[in-house]
Amino acid sequence: MTATPSPFGPSGRRRTAQAAARLAAAGALLAGCASDGSQSALNPKSPDAALIAQLWWWFLGVSAVVLAVVVLVLAVGLLRGRGAQGARPLPESRRWALVVSGGIVAPAVAILGIVVSGLWIGRETGARPTPPDVTVEVAGKLWWWEVRYRDAQGGLIATTANEIHLPVGRMVRLLLLSDNVIHSFWVPNLDGKTDMIPGQVNELWFAPGEAGTYRGQCAELCGVQHALMGFLVVATEPAEFEAWLAHQARPAAEPEGALARRGREVFQQSCARCHTVRGTAARGGQGPDLTHLAGRRTLAAATIPNTRGHLGGWIADPQSIKPGNLMPGFALDPPDLHALLAYLEQLE
Amino acid sequence: MTLTDRTFDPGAPAVRDDPEETRRLEETWRSPSGPVGWFMPVNQRIIGRRFIVTAFVFFLLAGALGLLIRLQLAVPENSLLGPELYNQIVTTHGTTMMFLFAIPVVEGFAIFMAPMMIGSRDMAFPRLNAFGYYVYLIGGVAFFGSLFVGLAPAAGWFNYVPLANKEFSPGLGVGIWTTMITFIEVSALTAAVELIVTILKLRAPGMSLNRMPLFVWSVLVMAFMILFAMPTIIVASLLLILDRLVDTKFFIVEAGGEPLLWQHLFWFFGHPEVYIILVPALGVISSVITTFTGRPIFGYTALVVSLVATGFISFGLWVHHMFATGLPQLGLSFFMAASAMIAIPNGVQVFCWLASLWGAKIRLATPMLWVLGFFVIFVIGGLTGVMVASIPFDLQVHGTFFLVAHFHYVLIGGAVFPLIGGLYYWYPKMTGRLMSERLGKWSFWLAFLGFNLTFFPMHQLGMEGMPRRIYTYIDGLGWEGMNLLATAGSVVLALGFLLTAFNFWVSMRRGRPAGDDPWGAPTLEWRTSSPPAPYNHRHVAVVHGRYPLWQEREAGRREVVIGLRSDRREMVVTSILDAEPQSVQVLPGPTIWPFVSAVAASTGFIGILVSPIFFVIGFFLAFFSFVGWLWPRRPWRED
Numbered sequence: 001m002t003a004t005p006s007p008f009g010p011s012g013r014r015r016t017a018q019a020a021a022r023l024a025a026a027g028a029l030l031a032g033c034a035s036d037g038s039q040s041a042l043n044p045k046s047p048d049a050a051l052i053a054q055l056w057w058w059f060l061g062v063s064a065v066v067l068a069v070v071v072l073v074l075a076v077g078l079l080r081g082r083g084a085q086g087a088r089p090l091p092e093s094r095r096w097a098l099v100v101s102g103g104i105v106a107p108a109v110a111i112l113g114i115v116v117s118g119l120w121i122g123r124e125t126g127a128r129p130t131p132p133d134v135t136v137e138v139a140g141k142l143w144w145w146e147v148r149y150r151d152a153q154g155g156l157i158a159t160t161a162n163e164i165h166l167p168v169g170r171m172v173r174l175l176l177l178s179d180n181v182i183h184s185f186w187v188p189n190l191d192g193k194t195d196m197i198p199g200q201v202n203e204l205w206f207a208p209g210e211a212g213t214y215r216g217q218c219a220e221l222c223g224v225q226h227a228l229m230g231f232l233v234v235a236t237e238p239a240e241f242e243a244w245l246a247h248q249a250r251p252a253a254e255p256e257g258a259l260a261r262r263g264r265e266v267f268q269q270s271c272a273r274c275h276t277v278r279g280t281a282a283r284g285g286q287g288p289d290l291t292h293l294a295g296r297r298t299l300a301a302a303t304i305p306n307t308r309g310h311l312g313g314w315i316a317d318p319q320s321i322k323p324g325n326l327m328p329g330f331a332l333d334p335p336d337l338h339a340l341l342a343y344l345e346q347l348e
Numbered sequence: 349m350t351l352t353d354r355t356f357d358p359g360a361p362a363v364r365d366d367p368e369e370t371r372r373l374e375e376t377w378r379s380p381s382g383p384v385g386w387f388m389p390v391n392q393r394i395i396g397r398r399f400i401v402t403a404f405v406f407f408l409l410a411g412a413l414g415l416l417i418r419l420q421l422a423v424p425e426n427s428l429l430g431p432e433l434y435n436q437i438v439t440t441h442g443t444t445m446m447f448l449f450a451i452p453v454v455e456g457f458a459i460f461m462a463p464m465m466i467g468s469r470d471m472a473f474p475r476l477n478a479f480g481y482y483v484y485l486i487g488g489v490a491f492f493g494s495l496f497v498g499l500a501p502a503a504g505w506f507n508y509v510p511l512a513n514k515e516f517s518p519g520l521g522v523g524i525w526t527t528m529i530t531f532i533e534v535s536a537l538t539a540a541v542e543l544i545v546t547i548l549k550l551r552a553p554g555m556s557l558n559r560m561p562l563f564v565w566s567v568l569v570m571a572f573m574i575l576f577a578m579p580t581i582i583v584a585s586l587l588l589i590l591d592r593l594v595d596t597k598f599f600i601v602e603a604g605g606e607p608l609l610w611q612h613l614f615w616f617f618g619h620p621e622v623y624i625i626l627v628p629a630l631g632v633i634s635s636v637i638t639t640f641t642g643r644p645i646f647g648y649t650a651l652v653v654s655l656v657a658t659g660f661i662s663f664g665l666w667v668h669h670m671f672a673t674g675l676p677q678l679g680l681s682f683f684m685a686a687s688a689m690i691a692i693p694n695g696v697q698v699f700c701w702l703a704s705l706w707g708a709k710i711r712l713a714t715p716m717l718w719v720l721g722f723f724v725i726f727v728i729g730g731l732t733g734v735m736v737a738s739i740p741f742d743l744q745v746h747g748t749f750f751l752v753a754h755f756h757y758v759l760i761g762g763a764v765f766p767l768i769g770g771l772y773y774w775y776p777k778m779t780g781r782l783m784s785e786r787l788g789k790w791s792f793w794l795a796f797l798g799f800n801l802t803f804f805p806m807h808q809l810g811m812e813g814m815p816r817r818i819y820t821y822i823d824g825l826g827w828e829g830m831n832l833l834a835t836a837g838s839v840v841l842a843l844g845f846l847l848t849a850f851n852f853w854v855s856m857r858r859g860r861p862a863g864d865d866p867w868g869a870p871t872l873e874w875r876t877s878s879p880p881a882p883y884n885h886r887h888v889a890v891v892h893g894r895y896p897l898w899q900e901r902e903a904g905r906r907e908v909v910i911g912l913r914s915d916r917r918e919m920v921v922t923s924i925l926d927a928e929p930q931s932v933q934v935l936p937g938p939t940i941w942p943f944v945s946a947v948a949a950s951t952g953f954i955g956i957l958v959s960p961i962f963f964v965i966g967f968f969l970a971f972f973s974f975v976g977w978l979w980p981r982r983p984w985r986e987d
Contacts, residue, residue: 077706192743227818
């Protein structure tokens with residue numbers, strides 16, 4: 001099982017196991033647009049998200065009935081007065097019956113349903129079986145995501161950015177942090193959102209249910225580039241995940257070829273103050289860790305695909321792609337840029 | 349049918365209006381004219397009308413910003429507005445709609461209508477009223493003006509810290525927000541105090557609490573809510589001002605400050621705020637339904653209890669804005685239950701109105717049409733509101749376009765639609781004329797259609813993962829169609845509202861003269877002439893039931909209070925519960941002092957953005973202006 005190669009292409013594997021997902025797709029088609037579904041609460045890919053999606057379909061169904069009843073009562077009531085015989089009000093007792101049943105009993109039943117379902121689903125989705133299989137620290141930055149894998153003792157395994165790989169079927173614990181403003185971590189296909197608040201550590205637990213690439217996005221206004229603060233969650237089979245993590249833990253490979261070696265020098269001069277490439281002298285902490293940049297699917301926090309052209313454009317003029325972001329543009333000489341790209345492309 | 353005015357005593361002779369006395373009464377209550385005179389009136393109707401007109405101007409301005417937002421989001425990766433400008437526009441749109449439109453407009457309706465409805469000639473503290481208006485006007489213009497010079501705040505209308513801290517929002521923007529909002533809320537507080545005292549103490553003799561029109565009840569509930577909610581936002585924004593101005597560090601994490609403290613304080617105000625806006629609109633609905641069905645509303649007591657219950661419950665559910673902040677589950681569960689509970693009083697109200705409408709002979713005039721539109725939209729907004737009370741569900745839709753859809757359904761459907769209905773309904777009392785029914789109906793259908801086209805698709809956008817407050821979105825997430833639809837709808841919606849604005853303006857000159865009571869309404873405001881004379885009621889009425897005008901028409905006579913002097917501004921003070929006459933209050937006349945005080949206070953509030961020294965300057969200026977304001981009136985002028 002492999003993830004779809006591009007997160008922006010059509011997902012191609014719309015599993016119909018879930019009635020919810022089917023309805024969602026139907027709804028989207030009805031509305032005249034084919035949703036990609038890689039960032040949708042209506043396309044749940046974990047037990048938690050599936051429960052919440054089910055809750056939504058119940059809510060929608062019940063609400064549709066309530067709305068229909070109210071409009072019907074209103075319409076019938078209005079029509080009854082239109083006749084030639086003049087006003088025909090309900091008798092007093094019938095009126096009270098209407099108010100008590102519609103205004104008290106029905107809402108009370110609905111409240112009971114909401115509270116009970118909310119408590120039950122809240123308990124299911126909030127369940128935290130100890131110990132978790134995987135612990136990942138995700139820190140909200142301006143405006144990207146730092147991802148740190150921790151072992152059971154809390155030791156650091158690997159650091160990456162904007163792309164979180166997780167094993168399918170395993171319980172994941174995310175530790176959500178921020179050292180700047182409040183962000184909110186949200187991958188609609190996998191779970192509800194949880195805020196990242198400076199000064200506290202929030203936890204989010206879930207188990208990805210199906211391999212795939214899902215997009216997440218910051219859900220709390222966090223400044224100029226709130227809109228383009230995205231990330232990917234790549235859920236893979238556990239073995240594949242372990243291999244990926246082991247690779248991420250390794251330092252960067254020695255560049256091969258003169259061009260790439262030249263590129264490393266350019267990197268040291270221009271980029272190392274803000275970026276880290278493990279295994280080299282580049283230890284900057286301002287921007288994302290680039291040790292395995294070439295293995296990532298996207299750039300600029302899931303904003304543009306990770307291709308040579310986009311990478312070059314991003315380095316030369318990041319402000320035109322994400323105005324206001326903290327990376328300055330670098331007007332490198334074409335040979336330098338060429339060398340730098342060659343180097344970065346080798347950071348598998 | 350001619351009615352005879354009589355005094356308290358049924359055996360007393362009919363009261364004859366002496367034209368000389370009427371002229372003197374008019375002289376006493378008249379407001380000065382001329383350029384300086386514009387700053388002097390204290391009469392409640394003039395102040396109320398200014399509130400309403402100013403608020404609707406802000407509504408149109410903020411609505412234009414809403415259109416810009418929709419245009420920017422029409423297509424993915426649009427570059428019409430940059431991110432910084434977009435964030436400023438979103439913040440200004442939200443803040444203006446909430447603080448410069450919604451609250452002032454309901455206050456305006458309350459100040460304009462409530463005193464006439466309770467048979468009073470003015471409000472308890474007329475100069476305070478005027479002061480409140482100038483504060484609102486100056487604060488509002490200063491706030492909105494910041495957008496035109498590129499200094500508007502960009503941290504969202506709820507200004508979460510640390511984003512709103514000096515470190516992350518270094519410009520003047522958030523400073524303008526905090527100082528101007530604090531300032532404007534002073535105006536809300538003055539209106540609240542004013543309305544509470546007026547409603548409790550200045551009702552016409554005989555209008556006991558259980559005979560009060562439902563609109564007045566809703567205003568009373570609203571005023572009490574303002575009284576308890578506004579101090580919290582004033583405190584919160586003061587703390588933020590201090591953090592930004594003198595580094596107090598209430599919200600600075602590194603110094604032990606707490607970002608969640610801001611959220612608690614803000615939402616302790618922010619949630620009741622929604623009901624502060626909604627409750628008076630519910631009162632308008634009760635008034636309109638009573639008049640256009642031509643019979644008493646069903647479940648008066650149930651409606652009053654529901655209003656009061658809504659007021660109480662609304663203070664117990666602020667945490668449902670904070671479900672995603674990581675607070676413990678047990679505490680959150682309480683707020684989940686409380687949030688869902690608000691469905692009961694609202695359900696009772698909706699079904700009382702449905703019971704009143706059932707089988708009634710309804711005149712489908714424009715005000716009624718807007719109220720019928722309310723039913724559909726508000727019920728949808730209420731249903732999604734109950735949904736988001738559920739914690740697990742809220743964690744998916746919180747901070748998304750689903751929420752944007754939800755609160756626009758509640759606020760536009762629940763408050764703006766009925767208020768526009770109220771505008772059509774009470775327009776004769778503002779201008780003496782009726783607004784065009786034809787334009788009104790066109791306006792309604794355009795707005796109704798446009799509204800649903802704009803906001804209904806947003807529910808789906810939210811479910812499909814679109815967060816709110818994003819200036820753009822990448823192509824290929826499946827949000828394109830719905831966004832385009834919403835943008836198209838917003839143009840229709842804007843046309844609908846503009847048509848009402850046009851109607852308002854054109855009907856001032858060309859509208860059909862209304863006469864005193866064009867709709868056959870039951871409440872006292874329709875006993876005044878259209879537009880009312882400066883003293884509102886030529887004679888203060890004596891009330892015997894909930895529907896005085898209908899009862900008087902049936903009885904063929906009406907009872908009035910006599911003995912009030914016509915050479916000074918006198919009003920009858922009555923007891924709180926039963927409205928038994930207690931004494932006579934003499935009100936002050938036109939004066940420039942409230943305006944001077946407002947200018948003095950705003951010197952401090954606006955100047956503080958530049959330098960803290962203006963706090964001192966503003967303090968002394970305001971002090972001297974208050975001395976002038978409170979200077980004892982000379983007794984020999986009184987008698």
